[in-house]
Amino acid sequence: MSSVTAIPAASAPEVISHFSRRLSVETDCSDVNAAMNAGEVDFVLLHVVGSQESFARRHLPNAIHLPHKMITADMMSKWPDDTLFVVYCAGPHCNGADRAALKLAQLGLAVKIMIGGLTGWEDEGLAFAENAVGSLRRC
Template structure:
């Protein structure tokens, strides 16, 4: 036996349920990029960490800057009910996206985390936007 098989694999049913739960709360940089390039995304992308200056230097095209500490029922009322929010932070070493997702879910809003954050976006060699405006990811 190896360390891999010391603990038996879950049944296919348990594995399927597990991965469905993960996919219901996570998305990745590649899928976000494909949706953004496709035109009107069916979600709002939020850059949830850092100062306005850091956002202006570099952010995912299409992302709005809304630090997790500023998330409130009043602020989120800017979007229609049922809007899906996709949040990201600096990367795997940052828990800002988790904090934002926790707050959004607590407000009864649908939310997913873009795993990898800025680090993942860069690893995928995807382009960044700069400036105060969200920008657009070109096809």
């Protein structure tokens, strides 16, 4: 028996439940890019880490720079209550998106993490924004 089969696979209902829950809290770079390319952006994309300067150097198209430390009820009141926020950070080595997702959920807002972050976006060969349009912070 291999280490793959030593623990039996879950039942179909358990697998469905697990992946449904997982997909309810995360999306990926490919899906975000596809939505943008199709003009189906029904979410707000938040770049939740780094300085204004790092955001200006590299961020995703249409992203808004809102570091997780700045997420407050007052700041988020600028959007309708039913807004879905998609948050991303530097990549798998960064927990900024996790921190942002937790804060948004604590405020009662819908949120998904874009897994992979900037690293995943780059790994997929997707284009970055050319300037810092959309930033909420000013130097």
